[in-house]
Amino acid sequence: MREITYLEAVREAMSIEMRKNEDVYILGEDIGVYGGAFGVTRGMIEEFGPERVRNTPISEAGIAGAAVGSALTGMRPILEIQFSDFITIALDQMVNQAAKIRYMYGGKGKVPMVLRTPSGSGTGAAAQHSQSLEAWVAHIPGLKVVQPSTAYDAKGLLKAAMDDDNPVIFYEHKLLYKTSSEVPEEEYSIPLGKADIKREGSDVTIVATAIMVHKALEAAKELDKEGISVEVVDPRTIVPLDKETIVNSVKKTGKLIVVHEAVKRGGIGGEIASVVAESEAFDYLDAPIKRLGGAESPVPYNPELERAHIPQVPDIITAVKETLNRA
Amino acid sequence: MDMLKLNVPNSITNDKLIDLYKQMWQIRLFDEKVDEFFAKGMIHGTTHLAVGQEASAAGVCALLTVEDKITSTHRGHGHCIAKGATPDKMMAELFGRTTGYCKGKGGSMHIADVEMGNLGANGIVAGGIPLAVGSALTAKMKRLDYVTVCFFGDGATNEGSFHEAVNLASIWDLPVIFVCENNQYGMSGSVKEMTRVENIADRAQAYGIPGEVADGNDIIAMMNVTDKAIKRARSGEGPTLIEAKTYRWKGHSKSDAKKYRTRDEEQEWRKKDPIKRYKEVLIEAGLLTEEKAEEVRLAVKKEIEDAVKFAEASPQPTLNDLLTDVYA
Structure with a gap:
């Protein structure tokens, strides 16, 4: 099968959908002839025109609200927020409006939209262009939150997100944009809420998200040389969270490590650890649960410090090894 | 007898003029009833009343069809009634009952009636303005004929969302009418203290769109200014910012000692009562008599009493409803 990049997979999912469904359009800053800050929408304005690839002013609150309002009245917008840090400016519309409209209105109205946004550090862009704030939005009932780690997953999950009748926050990792994997040319959908076991193992479970899936797989490969068998579970979506797959994996291995790039304090790792601690897998635990996450500081500029900020x-x-020693 | 021809838009018939008189009473008596219930502790939560501001809701919505949309504010009962909501289901919502517009899950600040084009009240100041722009974007992209009216207060025009949304509507020539109900106060902050411009409508210049100042307590003035803005919107020329100068008779919400304004000022504005003024115009035009006007008021009073009975007799939600409607 052909290989394409994660970035191309995102673009392909959008383009296939936009060819089929006139209600789908994309809006965001510099997504027109510029092609988006990371090049995800490159070539799309040429194919779909400026009405459906809608280049906007730098107005995150305004364009988020316009997306919500158009979704409520029959469109299916894809909103690109240029860096996921800027979601803070759009949050009133996502948290107070999009997430709550259906509930507040007693089940009337729906907000079918996808907010796509690149997150993560590693580009030297420092504190305001490197954050991973997915736990913020995962806290809000009414939103769904997706974090693909491969090109294959990105294409299938984005299709599911675009088909969903709820507001979905779709996190793309900047450092994954250029990574490639086998991706079918035709359309396919990966259901939201279905984790993927990226590597099977028997000694310890690592639940990792986004770029940490790749770091966990690399660690697993190294540990395999020492005869340690690691299972790597990629939740793929943190809302809804596939608790069953995580719990079953921990029941099998008896050990759990959660790894994410976002700051450890208040991060989604705490939620995943708690889900396991509250489940029947608790009785199977042979060692304390361990969490790895970003340091409790803003993301620094200096490359050495930037690397040190997140789990490697x-x-x-x-x-x-610490976990196995405690068992 | 020769009747004085009122200077109203062509689409407004004489019957409609009488309906609007009734509607203004519906808005006032609904809110006065709600005020009474809050004072007695019969409704929980909070509420924001639009008594004294009836002319803008009724006058603007008089020009709208069922297909047209509105977005509203925390002070939204009047907009809701003007866009076709019925007092019984509204009262049931305030009582938290399943027969309410939002099945008792929204309450006073979140009444919506999407099928009737009411995209919802909003608890976030200026929160509905970008939503209205999105609704107008749908109309433009789907080539639908509807317009979207966006109601907000003077306080909302100091929010970034207002400026971002008006700019978007302007650059995209969207069919939206921004209606600022300047009731002189954002909670306790007087408009004079919080902005340096003479009129909120002057802010339209910054976005290259028309800004119109209107007497918000004169329903006929409101109809005429709205008619012009709707014609502009429907012909693809883009948005208008209308400022309705008005006054809220009551406090901001249920707990407001109104220390930030004088009783004299309140009395001055009460003399400009929009319902009384409209009644005098209708009588002068030969469309209404004092007797008929009183009949209308009493009929509405009964309608509100019936709405209360309906609400009180309606079922409470069950605990199973807690987790429904979170996701579609």
Whole structure:
């Protein structure tokens, strides 16, 4: 099968959908001839025109609200927020409007929209262009939250997000844009709320999100040389969360490490650890649950400090060994 | 007898003029009843009343069809009635009952009636303005004929969302009418203290669109200014910002000692009562008599009493309803 990049997979999912469904359009800053800050929409304005690839002013609150209002009245917008840090400016519309409209209105009206946004550090863009704020939105009932880690998952999950009748926050990781995997040319959908076991193993479960899936897989490969068998579970969507797959994996291995790039304090790792601690898997735990996450500081500029801010492969290897030693 | 011809838009018939008189009473008596219930502790939560501001809701919505949309505010009962909502289901919502517009899950600040084109009241100041722009964007992209009216207060025009949304509507020539009901206060902050411009409508200049100042307590003035803005919107020329100068008779919400304004000022504005003024115009035009006017008021009073009975007799939600409607 052909390989394409994560970035191309996102673009392909949108383009296929826009060819079929006139109600789908994309809006965002610099998404027109510029092609988006990361090039995701490159070529789309040429194919679909400026009405459906709608280049907007720098007005995150305004364009988020316009997306919500158009979704409420029959369109299916895809909103690109240029850096996920800027979601803070759009949050009133996402949190107070999009997430709540259906409930507040007693089940009348729906807001079928996807907010796509690149997150994560590693580009040297420092504190205001590197955050991973997915736990903020995961806290809000009414929103769904997706974090694909591969090109294959990105295409299938974006299709499911576009088909969903709810507001979906779709996090793309900047450092994954150029990674490739086998991706079918035709359309396919990966259901939201279905985790993927990226590597099977028997000694320890690592639940990792986004780019940390790849770091966990690398750590697993190294540990395999020492005869340690690691299972890597990628939730793919943190809302809804596939609790069953995570719990079953922990029941099998008896050990859990959660790894994400977002700051550890208040991060989604705490939620995943709690889900396991509250489940029947608790009785199977042979060692304390361990969480790895970003340091409790803003993302620094200096490349060494930037690397040190988030979990790296050696940190994961150490965490696995510590966990096994406690068992 | 020769009747004085009123200067109203062509689409407004004499019957409609009488309906509007009734509607203004519906808005006032609904809110006065709600005020009474809050004072007695019969409804929980909070509420924001539009007594004294009836002319803008009724006058603007008089020009709208069922297909047209509105977005509203925390002070939204009047807009809701003017866009076709019935007092019984509204009262049931305030009582938190399943027969309410939102099945008792929204309450005073979130009444919506999507089928009737009411995209909802809003608890976030200026929160509905970008939504209205999105609704207008749908009309433009789907080539639908409807317009969207966006109601908000003077306080909302100091929010960034207002400026971002008006700019978007302007650059995209969207069929939206921004109606600022300047009732002189954003909670306790007087408009004079919180903005430096003489008129909120002057802010339209910054976005290259028309800004119109209207007497918000004169329903006929409101109809005429809205008619012009709707014609502009429907012909693809883009948005208009209308400022309706008015006054809220009651406090901001149920707990307001009104220390920030004088009783003299309140009395001055009460002399400009929009319902009384409209009644005098209708009588002068030979369309209404004092007796008929009183009949209308009493009929509405009964309608509101019936709405209360309907609400009180309606079922409470069950605990199973807590988790429904979170996702579509």
